[in-house]
Amino acid sequence: MRYVLPGTLASRGMALGRARLVQPSRYAVDNRPLAEDEVEAELERLHRALDTARQELRELRGKLHGALAREVNEFIDAHSLLLDDAELLRGLDDLVRIGHYRAGAALKKQRDRLAAVFEAMDDPYLRSRKEDVDQVIARVVSVLQRHTTPEERKLAARVGEVLIADTIAPADMAHLAGNGLLGVITSSGSAYSHSAILARSLGLPMLVGARDALSLLHDEDLVLIDADRGEAIVHPTAQDLARYRAWQREAAAEGRRLATLANAATRTRDGAPILLLANAETPADVALARSRGADGVGLYRTEFLFLRHKGLPTEDEQFNAYRDLVLGMGGLPVTIRTLDLGADKADAAGLVLRGEDNPALGVRGVRLSLRYPAVFTTQIRAILRAACYGPVRVLVPMVTQPDELIAVRTLFKLARQDLKRENIDLPEKLPLGAMIEVPAAAINVRALLEHADFLAIGTNDLAQYVLAADRGNDALDNIYTPLQPALLRLLSHVIGAGRRARKPVSLCGEIGGDTNFTAMLLALGLTEFSMHPSQLLQVRDRLAVLDHGILRNHAARLLRATTHEHVAELLAQLED
């Protein structure tokens, strides 16, 4: 039966696929005890599900090729071993035979027991094996719970999967996207989380905050995500599917129209030149940035290299990635941000401190890098070496006070001296910039400008810290909005300070690529926008109809607004 699941837009577009649920600790299981004469049939049902799960893993292994196969096969092997684990199987059988548990309830019970064992382990690797248990048991439970019509199964098999989860880690999403994932629905999370950013960059439609997704949906249900409307339709009708096909046609036509802007200059209606930069992480991002006429890379998040990697990437591995980026941009400037791990970006190598009470207010970004000078120096050497191949700027995340910039400069100077001794030719000077994403840095920006060659405003974090509202918490959506007057005033303060110091100021938070905020940012004086390359053409298109002079004249009115609703009203008037 068709029903509509409401959620919040995190990444635009529509996607049609079959549901895959991942949230093993929340299965709805039938806890009624079995009657004695039901036991044998239930054991058989359990073992059939275990067999199907084994078979699915074998099939998955057969489907993967190349680098992805090497990475994923390790997980598959571990999971296959678990499915054959004698103790796990004996425990399950006992629960059904002696405890009269139903198959689903027995699986949940075994999962809880094993999870407790793993959680109690000191070794962080062994502790993390709990996730494997979760995933394996979830696979078997999902086999047990599957119910779908043969027609749906046929259609769904053609169109791939939509992931339904409580939350999803950015690394998992990257992994799955390479594996044919079509869209994501999470029951919690926010549009400003790193996963949401990644979904936008991968072009994966995503809904967050779809509270009942895990309890209402089943594996293999056919789902149509309509992210722009903030909903997902479960068991869509022929009419829904027709709307989806119409959307596909429109999206293709709009794509063709925007493509004509790829080589156009970026100017406002009254001719003010604007710099459009790309937030680029992958070779595909770089290719897109070039093909859409970006003026350079405004943000390259190096932590993605660390997140994908088991252990720390070596100097050469980093150098190769940075050099490819620089070469890929063909002489246009590239802004490489030093490591920004911590908060919701935890690494596999164990640099990030565990057990911080407030990781978002903890040792993240440059604070973490300065704690590990040897690791940081490896990155600095790789950046310096890559800078021989084209113009590079270095951006430091989570700067709070000038001494952090001074310390980073010193490490660059020392690394430069070492490389010179090793007879490596280096460019004369690399501009060093500060991310402005901590309120203290924004307020005290003049002091930072004495040590920084440029600034990049990170509104994703700046908003979270100014508003004391976690960027990943959907319960705070009415507070976490870029229209907050306090944020506007800070942005205006930072942009003005940069202009007076004659130093470039760009903005690389998500609002930089969101055409809903282009007029507001122009009014506040911003002339350098950095965004995911998929958004470049839309923003160029929007800028061409906005009048820079008129908007600048309205800045004072915007800055006098006292509520975000008031800011929204003023902006709506400006658009008319």
Ligand code: PEP
């Ligand atoms: C930001 O905080 O706005 C930003 C661009 O950095 P990240 O999203 O990687 O924290």
Ligand code: MG
């Ligand atoms: Mg940030």
